[in-house]
Amino acid sequence: MSIVIDRRLNDRNKSAVNRARFIRRYKEQIQRAVGDLAAKRGITDMEQGGDVSIPSRDIREPTIHHGPGGDQEYVHPGNHSFNAGDRLPRPQGQGSGGGGSGEGDGSGSEDNFIFTLSREEFMNLFFDDLELPHLVRNFLGEVRDFKMQRAGYTPSGVPANLSVPRSLRNATARRIALSAPLRRQIAELEAQEEREDDLVRRAEIEEQIALLRGRIDRVPFLDDIDLRFRHRVKVPQPISRAVMFCLMDVSASMTEDKKDLAKRFFTLLYLFLSRKYEKVEVVFIRHTDNAEEVDEQRFFHDTQSGGTVVQSALRLMHEIAVERYPSQAWNIYGAQVSDGDAFGADPEKSRAWLAEQLLPLCRYYAYIEVPDDEDHTSPLSYAYARIESPRFAMKSVTSRAGVYPVLRDLFKREAAV
Numbered sequence: 376m377s378i379v380i381d382r383r384l385n386d387r388n389k390s391a392v393n394r395a396r397f398i399r400r401y402k403e404q405i406q407r408a409v410g411d412l413a414a415k416r417g418i419t420d421m422e423q424g425g426d427v428s429i430p431s432r433d434i435r436e437p438t439i440h441h442g443p444g445g446d447q448e449y450v451h452p453g454n455h456s457f458n459a460g461d462r463l464p465r466p467q468g469q470g471s472g473g474g475g476s477g478e479g480d481g482s483g484s485e486d487n488f489i490f491t492l493s494r495e496e497f498m499n500l501f502f503d504d505l506e507l508p509h510l511v512r513n514f515l516g517e518v519r520d521f522k523m524q525r526a527g528y529t530p531s532g533v534p535a536n537l538s539v540p541r542s543l544r545n546a547t548a549r550r551i552a553l554s555a556p557l558r559r560q561i562a563e564l565e566a567q568e569e570r571e572d573d574l575v576r577r578a579e580i581e582e583q584i585a586l587l588r589g590r591i592d593r594v595p596f597l598d599d600i601d602l603r604f605r606h607r608v609k610v611p612q613p614i615s616r617a618v619m620f621c622l623m624d625v626s627a628s629m630t631e632d633k634k635d636l637a638k639r640f641f642t643l644l645y646l647f648l649s650r651k652y653e654k655v656e657v658v659f660i661r662h663t664d665n666a667e668e669v670d671e672q673r674f675f676h677d678t679q680s681g682g683t684v685v686q687s688a689l690r691l692m693h694e695i696a697v698e699r700y701p702s703q704a705w706n707i708y709g710a711q712v713s714d715g716d717a718f719g720a721d722p723e724k725s726r727a728w729l730a731e732q733l734l735p736l737c738r739y740y741a742y743i744e745v746p747d748d749e750d751h752t753s754p755l756s757y758a759y760a761r762i763e764s765p766r767f768a769m770k771s772v773t774s775r776a777g778v779y780p781v782l783r784d785l786f787k788r789e790a791a792v
Contacts, residue, residue, distance in 0.1 A: 546596060641712065737766055742769045
């Protein structure tokens with residue numbers, strides 16, 4: 376066995392192995408710092424790496440060292456100011472008793488440890504333990520993945536894949552095939568020997584039989600041509616298709632702060648989907664009193680004014696789903712963000728349309744409300760609260776720091792059954 380050790384330097388002479396070990400050991404502290412960093416970032420900077428600050432006390436490790444035990448005397452060269460027994464003054468500005476003008480705060484605080492995360496490391500920690508719920512394979516679409524599947528046996532391979540029963544079976548068949556003609560000749564000679572009366576002739580026949588038996592004994596028990604190895608090939612593995620509908624209220628009641636929360640949620644959701652699944656399409660629908668399908672740029676940045684008619688967005692989602700994403704071929708998911716302000720019969724109509732028309736098509740639908748305060752109950756949330764379906768979830772967000780926990784709660788990895 377040979378062992379190959381790769382000693383090539385990583386970029387900037389940093390060890391990727393050491394980085395991975397550090398992240399694995401202090402994952403909890405780094406993940407907490409990543410969450411704090413995400414709450415302060417702008418939308419366009421969300422997917423970038425960055426520096427995270429970790430308190431030094433969280434990464435301190437125990438050490439074993441020799442204590443100063445016993446009486447010890449030291450002679451320091453170059454001492455021209457002190458004699459044995461002199462008392463040294465306390466340095467000014469340090470410790471709790473210092474009254475000088477030094478920079479020490481006397482609190483015993485320590486500098487934080489700054490660790491730089493790459494974009495991939497940041498995204499791995501940011502979306503750790505997240506999964507899109509209820510992703511059922513309704514339709515086997517484009518082939519993007521492969522799996523190893525057994526495909527019989529092959530005459531060559533590695534020793535670990537050697538099939539002993541199949542090899543012994545081949546060896547037995549080979550020995551039978553090679554020795555069968557010789558055994559027939561032996562049987563004929565033995566029958567001839569019984570009929571022969573001449574002793575000299577009988578001796579010659581016995582000599583021929585001995586030669587044939589020797590040839591049979593020289594047939595090897597196991598040969599290289601008998602070996603068979605288990606063979607595996609890559610088989611295309613079809614994957615499922617999913618579409619995510621993003622609905623956002625952009626009416627006049629949605630302030631800039633509320634729109635910022637909505638944009639952050641959809642940005643995180645979009646990054647999560649694009650990172651986790653290759654075959655996932657995202658449809659952006661914004662609405663005031665009328666709904667329209669827009670691209671990502673207009674969805675996040677264009678401004679609109681007007682009233683709020685939620686049912687218009689739900690109807691448009693239903694039309695697009697029926698026309699372009701049939702439920703027999705696509706896993707449909709919806710996420711709606713609104714401040715919940717709706718008037719008249721629109722909340723009740725929206726609830727009925729969502730429960731009766733959309734939820735039967737959807738695998739999962741999440742409603743995120745961005746109210747002015749946590750205690751406020753909007754007409755839309757009051758109507759949506761009466762929806763009883765495992766495919767529907769409703770959450771409330773009032774601050775930037777609450778967007779990420781809500782996303783984790785909605786799309787957390789389901790426990791294995």
